[in-house]
Structure formats: C-alpha cells, structure tokens
Amino acid sequence: MTLHQLIYRSKKSQWVGSAEVRSIIERSSTINKNMSISGTLLFDGEYFLQVLEGSQSEVLECLCRIQADPAHSQLVILLDETVDEREFGTPGMQLIESQTGIVSKLEDGLSNLSIFIRMLDNPGMKSKANMIIKAFRKGRWNICDELISIKKSAPPPQKTCVRKSIVERSYPHYFAFQPIVDVNLMKVTCVEALIRGFGGTPPYTVLNDLEPEALFKLDVESKLSALSMVGEMGFEGSIALNLLPMSLVSYQGSVELIAKHAKSLGISPRRLVIEVTEDQAIENLDVFMEAIKTARHAGMRLSIDDFGAGYAGLSLLADFQPHKIKIDRKIVDNIKGNGPRQAIVKSVIEFSERLGIEVVAEGVEDESDLAWLFAAGIRNFQGYYFSRPAYMSLHEVNWPDFLVEDIDWVSQKVEA
Numbered sequence: 001m002t003l004h005q006l007i008y009r010s011k012k013s014q015w016v017g018s019a020e021v022r023s024i025i026e027r028s029s030t031i032n033k034n035m036s037i038s039g040t041l042l043f044d045g046e047y048f049l050q051v052l053e054g055s056q057s058e059v060l061e062c063l064c065r066i067q068a069d070p071a072h073s074q075l076v077i078l079l080d081e082t083v084d085e086r087e088f089g090t091p092g093m094q095l096i097e098s099q100t101g102i103v104s105k106l107e108d109g110l111s112n113l114s115i116f117i118r119m120l121d122n123p124g125m126k127s128k129a130n131m132i133i134k135a136f137r138k139g140r141w142n143i144c145d146e147l148i149s150i151k152k153s154a155p156p157p158q159k160t161c162v163r164k165s166i167v168e169r170s171y172p173h174y175f176a177f178q179p180i181v182d183v184n185l186m187k188v189t190c191v192e193a194l195i196r197g198f199g200g201t202p203p204y205t206v207l208n209d210l211e212p213e214a215l216f217k218l219d220v221e222s223k224l225s226a227l228s229m230v231g232e233m234g235f236e237g238s239i240a241l242n243l244l245p246m247s248l249v250s251y252q253g254s255v256e257l258i259a260k261h262a263k264s265l266g267i268s269p270r271r272l273v274i275e276v277t278e279d280q281a282i283e284n285l286d287v288f289m290e291a292i293k294t295a296r297h298a299g300m301r302l303s304i305d306d307f308g309a310g311y312a313g314l315s316l317l318a319d320f321q322p323h324k325i326k327i328d329r330k331i332v333d334n335i336k337g338n339g340p341r342q343a344i345v346k347s348v349i350e351f352s353e354r355l356g357i358e359v360v361a362e363g364v365e366d367e368s369d370l371a372w373l374f375a376a377g378i379r380n381f382q383g384y385y386f387s388r389p390a391y392m393s394l395h396e397v398n399w400p401d402f403l404v405e406d407i408d409w410v411s412q413k414v415e416a
C-alpha cells in the first residue's frame with residue numbers, strides 16, 4: 001500500500017460552533033478507522049487545518065466527501081504526497097486546538113497525545129507536515145479570504161476601452177492586442193502587442209524557419225508597425241513589446257529606431273515596455289544586460305514575462321530588477337485551491353514590493369482565482385477574464401462586480 005499524506009486548510013462556515021465541530025469529529029472517527037485513515041484536525045476557532053494519512057485512494061475518497069461538506073469553505077490543498085511511514089499515529093480522528101495544542105478528543109490514548117506534543121513543540125521536528133502546521137499556528141494560512149465571499153451585487157460590469165479596428169492591409173505586419181488592467185484605477189494601463197500572421201494566424205506561422213538575422217530584423221521592424229497601430233487606435237497608456245534581447249543587440253541602432261518611431265507618433269519612449277522571458281535573459285546574460293542598458297538609456301521600461309516558468313527566477317532578479325514582473329499563467333491557474341502556488345505568489349508580491357517592482361498576474365481566466373490574487377494585493381492583471389487578445393484591434397474590458405465594489409472601498413480609504 002502506498003501511504004499518502006494530504007494537508008488542507010479551510011475556513012469554517014458561520015453556523016459552525018463547537019458542537020458542530022465535535023459532531024464532525026465523532027462522525028469522522030468511525031469512518032476513518034474503517035478506512036485506516038488517521039485524521040488530525042487543528043482548529044483555531046475560525047480555520048481548520050487537517051492532516052489525512054492513509055492509502056492514496058482512501059485519502060482522496062475521503063477528501064472528496066470533505067470538500068463537499070458545507071461546514072467549511074475555501075479549502076486549499078497545502079501538501080499532497082507519498083510518505084514512507086505514518087507520522088500522525090494510528091487511524092481515527094483527533095482535534096487539536098491550534099493555539100494551545102490541547103488535544104480535545106483522542107481515539108488512541110496517550111500515545112497520540114505524546115506524538116502531538118512532540119510535533120507541535122519540538123523545534124527539531126522538521127518534517128514538511130510539521131512545518132506547515134507551525135505556519136498555520138502562526139496564522140500564515142489565514143490569508144486573502146475576505147473578498148472571495150464578497151456578495152456579488154449591484155453595479156453592472158463596466159465596459160471601458162478604446163474600440164477601434166485597424167485596417168490590416170495598411171501595415172506590413174499583423175498584431176493582436178491584449179489589455180493589461182490596473183483594477184485600482186479601473187483602467188487599461190497597458191496593451192501588449194502580440195505578433196500574428198495575416199488573418200490572425202499564430203506567431204509560429206511568421207517566426208518559424210527564419211534565419212537568426214532575418215528573425216531579429218522582423219522582431220525589431222514589426223514593432224514599428226505595432227506602435228503605429230496603437231497610435232492609430234488612440235490608446236494613450238503603455239505599450240508592451242516582446243523583443244528578443246539578441247534583436248536589440250545584433251540589429252544595429254534598434255533601440256534608437258524604435259524610440260525615434262515612437263516619438264514621431266507622439267508616443268514617449270517612457271510608455272514603451274520591453275518584455276523578455278527569463279530564459280531569453282539568462283541565456284546570454286551579458287547580451288541581455290547590454291540590451292537593457294541601451295533600452296533604459298532611451299527611457300524604456302523593462303518587464304520579465306512568464307516569471308516562474310523559466311529556469312532563471314530568483315537568480316536573475318538578484319542581478320537585475322525590472323520595472324515589472326508578469327507572473328506566469330501556470331502559477332496563477334487554480335491558485336484559489338493550491339497552497340504552494342499561494343505561498344509562491346505571496347513571496348513574489350513581498351519581494352517585489354521591497355524592490356519597487358510592479359507585479360502583473362497573467363493568464364487570469366477564473367473569477368475566484370482573480371479574487372484571491374486581488375485579496376493578496378495584486379492590482380495589475382492580464383487574461384481572458386478581462387479581455388482576450390483582439391486581432392488588429394482592442395476588445396472591451398470586463399470589470400467584475402466585486403472589484404467595482406471594492407474599488408469604491410479603496411478610493412474611500414485613499415480619500416480618508
């Protein structure tokens with residue numbers, strides 16, 4: 001039998017008091033014994049943290065029932081892995097008051113009690129489960145919930161944005177444009193230009209099979225078209241351009257060319273954001289640094305795209321701090337129920353704040369993921385939820401109701 005350990009955190013429903021918690025323990029105790037699961041429940045009066053140990057199939061089956069239980073909500077999986085031996089004693093169920101460590105009900109007498117006392121108070125116990133439990137006791141997992149339960153009500157979704165299509169025949173290159181929004185300002189602050197083939201075909205139809213020189217040339221020169229299109233659409237915010245660091249270095253005068261073209265359209269180079277991925281940056285760090293120096297000198301801003309998807313991550317940030325970090329969609333996806341992703345995003349927000357880096361969550365599609373990210377402090381978003389990329393055009397933006405409500409609250413606070 002493969003032994004499995006699963007830890008989740010959840011928040012009790014309003015109507016749940018100590019009698020209900022006791023009843024959960026009693027019901028669960030018999031079931032867990034029959035399924036050979038040990039269930040350890042920590043409760044701090046508001047949040048639960050439960051460790052389930054047993055065979056993988058039984059643990060997952062049990063989790064399904066628990067997830068469907070209306071006695072709690074906002075369940076976030078913190079750990080889900082195979083272990084070599086039981087860490088939490090014999091099957092059954094016990095409740096521990098999270099703050100005091102008092103075990104309220106024991107199925108297996110003193111042996112389990114001593115396990116928990118050891119677990120909770122021994123600083124030398126370094127198992128993952130134990131460290132997660134310690135973080136829970138310090139209140140580290142009581143985060144970002146208020147907004148998820150905000151009642152959706154009144155204000156209709158606001159639709160704002162420039163809506164103007166470009167005539168594709170007027171340009172030698174084709175682009176789709178996707179807004180990046182700042183929900184504090186309720187504004188599209190930036191549009192990202194995404195290269196396409198004629199008619200909106202994917203980027204590889206244009207970029208594949210090109211020799212490096214031709215690729216760098218297209219990379220740079222297509223951005224001139226993108227800028228003209230944004231100028232024609234009358235968009236007045238920032239413009240994000242994906243550029244290979246190598247293009248900026250090997251195409252002589254590329255930065256000057258882009259800056260000059262922007263100025264001729266009345267676009268200040270300060271509105272231009274050069275986006276590169278971690279891997280492109282780290283592949284040839286010297287080339288990247290050189291390109292960055294030139295772009296910064298021209299007043300342009302820098303953004304690391306798909307942050308967390310590549311290999312560079314933190315080591316890149318130690319040497320170079322961009323203006324913006326765009327957290328990769330894979331980390332954002334299903335963040336509402338995933339503890340490790342939540343912990344990563346919280347840390348990105350924290351270090352970015354200290355370093356003065358703006359954080360954008362990209363690939364946001366789901367409203368409850370968005371609510372979590374918003375509650376965690378992210379204000380800049382890009383993703384299908386707000387608006388899809390629009391070929392030779394900019395789509396309108398969908399503003400979710402709960403943000404509209406909270407923005408009122410935020411602006412009241414700012415005014416106060």
Ligand SMILES: Cc1cc2nc3c(=O)[nH]c(=O)nc-3n(C[C@H](O)[C@H](O)[C@H](O)COP(=O)(O)O)c2cc1C
Binds near residue numbers: 027039062065066072
């Ligand atoms: C915080 C919490 C922890 C729970 N832990 C367990 C558990 O370890 N084992 C279990 O069988 N049920 C547990 N339950 C109860 C289940 O949600 C469910 O009510 C019970 O398994 C009976 O399932 P059924 O209603 O489908 O018959 C827990 C419920 C809550 C709210």
